[in-house]
Amino acid sequence: MKYPLILGFGIVAVDVVVWRARLPRNDLTRLFIRLGLFFALSWVLFSSGLSPFTRAPYDNVVELHWLGQVLEIIWWLMGARLFTLSLDTLLLPRAWRKQRLFSDVFGAVVFLAAAVAALGFVLELPVRGLVATSGALAIVLGLAIQSTLSDVFAGIVINTTEPYAIGDWVTIDDVEGKVVEMNWRATHLQTGQGNLLIVPNAVAAKAKITNNSRPGDVHGLSLVIEIEPEARPRTVLDALERALTGCNGILATPAPYARMKRTTMNSVQYEVVAFVDEMNKKLAISNELFDLCYRHLAAAGVALRTLGVPAPALGVLDEKEALLKRVSLFDSLTGEEVSRLAKHLSRHEYKANQQILAPDTVPDSLSIVRAGVLSVSLIESSGSREIARIGPGEAFGEAGLLAGLPMHVSISTLTPSVLFQLGKDDMTSFLKDHPEVAKQMCQLLAYRQDKLGELATQMPVDHEKGRSLFQWLVGKVWNVHSLHDESKGS
Structure with missing residues (x-):
């Protein structure tokens, strides 16, 4: 060649x-x-x-x-x-x-x-x-280079046994993150704060490893809440179970639960455990669940407070006034105005699985949840579909009370519930003196119409021709309640 x-x-x-x-x-x-x-x-x-x-x-x-x-x-x-x-x-x-x-x-x-x-x-x-x-x-x-060699052989063991893989969310000792790289020396984790954490293979091989991505469709979350020792455990556990019932973002199987975890010198620790189907839901559901725990505990008369200091003195507000103070619609009211409005609230108790509002009905009162969990469902041709759950401190029925609009949803109780209601006549006399509250309610109703169009009827033609939804609702409220024009403001 x-x-x-x-x-x-x-x-x-x-x-x-x-x-x-x-x-x-x-x-x-x-x-x-x-x-x-x-x-x-x-x-x-x-x-x-x-x-x-x-x-x-x-x-x-x-x-x-x-x-x-x-x-x-x-x-x-x-x-x-x-x-x-x-x-x-x-x-x-x-x-x-x-x-x-x-x-x-x-x-x-x-x-x-x-x-x-x-x-x-x-x-x-x-x-x-x-x-x-x-x-x-x-x-x-x-x-x-014996330390480097130990990392290499530990890495071989990790790759052979496969306790985790790239893309898994793991907890190595007390550090949680997503596995982004595995090489001959170390495992690279991206933490929840976006930082890159490098764990030597020798350390990972000896550590306690929790793989949060296996099984792939179930991810647990846990909240530990410290309660004052004076609170009755059964009352606390019932409130926490209602909070779990009110969170519709968690899985029904495995079943969520609440338990008394341990006692300390100043408090009793309770743990709330739930499960979600996607890892990226854990943060949002944890925040929502903690808010629900706070509200249901407050509704049960169990207040979270700083431990090691005396409990705050009870205020002069009665049950009705305390409830109104927790409703965002009435944030602008003074103490005297809250007291005046609270006198018109009527208490109503409901059993579990009892319908409170039927579809296509016009509510003639504003209902405020004092205790319990309610389900909001939309009736479709294929059946009923739950779109939300509401709990203590939340209100509904303002669509009918303010503007005479029917609600296209069914609202029923999931647990025994207590509601306080404010009738149309009492609300009319109050809105004449406080038109700013009417505007706040219109803003809430307009927001719900944008986010959940099922909660109100379609807007009339004059709204669609250029008037904003909020402007149309304000005009509707003034007509329904016969308010004076000079109170409308801008």
């Missing part, structure tokens, strides 16, 4: 271009192309007498001899690289390929073996003495 060196280095150059330019883009196709180039290089070498298992010929021409030596060494290294790539692409599981640990360690071993073979066959160096010397050197290096 003429010019085997030129042909051999040409094949190597093509292989470098395919490797560096990543052509073609498909990994498997690119691997087969490189394997074909390697077999072509092998044919060129063996057919021209340039066997990688012997010294290169051309002893009489020094330049050609050394070029042949270099080409034979390249053959060994190229073969080692393609062997590790073939094993990585064709045989290793996908999870191992992502983590790179096994392929990196195995590739290093194969390259070391190829380098020793090239030194022995091509350069004809005394490999036995080299291996003996490298063994002593390896002992010295092993003692110097």
Whole structure:
């Protein structure tokens, strides 16, 4: 064969271009192309007498001899690289390929073996003495980098047992984060604050690991609430169970629960445990659940307070006034105005699974939840669909009370409930003196219409021709309650 060196280095150059330019883009196709180039290089070498298992010929021409030596060494290294790539692409599981640990360690071993073979066959160096010397050197290096070696072998154990994989949310000891990278030395976690935390493999192998992503469709969340010791446990647990009932973002199976966790010198700790179907829901559901716990505890007369200090003195507000103070509609009222409005509230008790409001009816009163959990459902052709749950401190019925609009939903109790109601006549006399409250209610109603259009009827043509929903509602309220024009404001 003429010019085997030129042909051999040409094949190597093509292989470098395919490797560096990543052509073609498909990994498997690119691997087969490189394997074909390697077999072509092998044919060129063996057919021209340039066997990688012997010294290169051309002893009489020094330049050609050394070029042949270099080409034979390249053959060994190229073969080692393609062997590790073939094993990585064709045989290793996908999870191992992502983590790179096994392929990196195995590739290093194969390259070391190829380098020793090239030194022995091509350069004809005394490999036995080299291996003996490298063994002593390896002992010295092993003692110097023993912590790094422990990370490597711990990483092999982690990749073999697979307690977690890339993309899983894990807790290693007390640190929680998402696994974004696993290499020969460490596991990289992205924490909830967006920071990158690097955990050495040796530490992870000895730590207590909680994989929050397995099983993939159930993720638990836990809230620990400290309550004053004077509160009766049954009262607290009932309130916490109502809070769990009022949170419709949690799973019914596994069933959520509340329990007394432990006692301390100043408090009793209660734990609320629930489950969600997606990891990214945990934060929002935890916040919602804590708010529900606070409201249901307050409705049960159990107030959260700073421990270690005396309980605050009871105020002069009675039950009705305290309830009105928790409703955002009446935030602008003074104490005297709250007291006046509270006198018109009437108390109503309902059993569980009792309908309070039927679809397409016009409420003639504003209802405020004192205790319990209520379900808001939309009646569709395919059946009833729950769209929300409401609890203590929340109000409904302002659509009918303010503007005479029917509500297209059904509201029923999920637990025994207590409601306070304010009738239309009492509200009319109050709004004449406090038109700003009417505007606040119109804003709330307009917001609900934008977010949940099922809660009100379609707006008339004059609204759709240019008037905003809020402006239309204000005009409707003034007509229904016969308020004076000068009280409208802007």
